[in-house]
Amino acid sequence: MKKNVKDIMTYFIGSLFPMFIGFLSSPIFTRYFTPDEYGILGLINITYSYINVFFISWISSCLWRYYNKFKNKNELSKLLNIIISIFFINCFILIISGFLITYLIPSLNEYMILLLLKNIALLTGGFVGYYLIILRLEGKAFKYVFFSSSVAYINFVIMLLLTFKFSWRIEAFYFSQILSNFPFFLTFLLYIGKNTTEIKPFKILLNEKKILKEMFLFGIASGLTIITQYLLSSGDRYILKIFRDLSELGIYDRVYNISNRSVFLLIGVFFNTFNPFIYDKLENDIKNIDKHYENLIPKYILFIFPIVLFVSLYSKEVAFILLGEKFRIGYTIIPFVVFGTFFMGINTFFEVKLKFTNIKYVLRGYIFATIINIILNFIFIPKFGYYAAAFTTTLSNFILLFYLAYKSRIFKLKYILINKINYTIPLIFLGISTVSFFIVRLFFNPNLLFSIIEGCFYFFMYIFITIKLNKKLLK
Incomplete structure (x- = not known):
């Protein structure tokens, strides 16, 4: 069995546990915390997403960009x-x-403990994140899955204890993150000690000014790109806070996160498997990267799109299972969110290539899409609320997709799916399944059990057809 087949199965199986934990925690905690509390939590998390760029994320970008370069030079x-x-x-x-x-x-004093806990959670989580990036770059799938699953499990158990045993409120989210990250924070320190011939922090900053300058400039460009990514995906929360109430913001933030997670975890499985290959080719064989993309992007579509489609079709059932009663009203935005996440995943291919060739186009694309999104949000959110926020974000991601694809100069991709019958037949089946879904609902209103059985039938039939026609899909 090829290594990428083993890795994708390892990442997929390993992602099921954190995914299960995430989906299990949602109906539990959305019945315990109020929409207002989730609104506060959402605003803090989004605000710290921007802070994270300057203190954590740009270093992560440098790790992805320079790890193979330093490794090749020992x-x-x-x-x-x-x-x-x-x-x-x-x-x-x-x-x-x-x-x-x-x-x-002074108005933030009542949130001082919450903000302090978030600071510590951000730092410990970021440090552990560096270690997970290294494991992914090294292709150590099992070790990555073990660590990430352990963090999810420990975090969930601590969260349950803090809320239901000790009656903590939303500060439990951050304190549980700190405690669950701490063992792996120490693990990374041990890894650094083992793989560093001489630990000389701060001194090296004076001796390696040239590479530091290169990394810093790349980090600035990556950081600005990440900020625009965050503005594109979460800037609507601030606009919702201006024009709507905190409860509506809490509903939108929770539904958005659940919808995004349902697809993003599988996108993570895909890129966890193929990122080591992609970054190696970009570093050592960039002239042939387009040929590799022409092989990888159809795999991405066949792997991710059915999940996007079925989550969209059964959005009401998904909301009923995963969300508390007060949050279920937001189920109508789920299709927009999952399709937006799907477009973001495709954007990753073009974005990564441009970061190695001409990063300015990445930044320009995100700035352009973000400006469009913000303008549309200010126009439509006052009247349509979070429905407008979900739609405009998806539309902006779709526009960004075309811009990055054009600047990447990969033209043959548009012919791949229509020229190969082993790709088109599974997608045709998805079309037939969609038509059948709506025909059934023209005649009666199925209950939850019927919808689950129906959805599973369509999904497993798709898996069977795809594997039957694409036995070498993952090779």
Whole structure:
């Protein structure tokens, strides 16, 4: 069996547990916490997403970009020293900033503990995230799955104890993250000690100014791109807060996260498997990357699109199972969210290539899409609320997809799916399934059990047809 087949099965099976935990926690905690509390939680999480860019995410981008370069030169020790030096400087700045913000803005004093816990959770989670990136780049699928699944399990158990045993409120979200990340925070420190010939944090920052400058410039460009990504996907929360109430924001944020997670975890499985291959080719064989993309993108579509389609068709049932009663009203936005996430996954192919060739196009594309999204949100959210927010975000991601694909100069992709019958037949079956779905509902209103059986039948038939026609799909 080919390595990528083993890896994709490992990542898929491994993702089922965190996915199950995530879906199990939603109906539990949406019955315990109020929409207003989820509104506060959503605003804090989104705000810290932007803070995360300056302190955590740009380092992650540099790891993805430069790991193979340092490894090929047998200089991983140098890279690890740089990473740990910058990280601990950022720790100091972020914690001090947290106290200063609450001092300068007295209205935030009531959230001081919550913000402090979020600071620590952000730092520990970011540090563990660096280790997970290295495991993915090294192709260590089982180890990655073990660590990520363990974090999810420990976090869930601690969250249950804090809420139902000790009656904590939303601060339990962040404290459970800190405790679940801490063992793996120590594990990464041990990894650094083992793989670093000499640990000399801060000193290396003075001795490696050239590579630091290169990494910093790349990090700035990546950071600006990430900020625009966040604005594109979550900037609508601030506009909702301006024009609508906190409860509506809480409903939108919870439904959006559940919908996004249902697809994004599988997208993660795909890219966890193929990212080591993609980054290796971009570093060492970039002239042939288009040929590899022409093989990978159809696989992505065949693997991810059926999930997107069936989650969209059965959005009402998904909301009934995964959300508390007060949140289920938002089920109508689920199709927009999952399709937007699907487009974001395709964008990743073109974005990664452009980061190695001409990163300015990535930044321009995201800025353009974000401006469109913000303008449309200000126009339509006051009247249509979170329905407009979900639709405009999906539309903006679709526009971004065409821009990045055009700038990537990959033209043959549009012919791949229609020229190969082993790709078109599974997609035709999805079309037939969709038509059947609506015909059934013209004559009667099926109950939850019927919908589950019907959806499973369509899904497993698709799997059977796809595998039958594409026995070498993952080779």
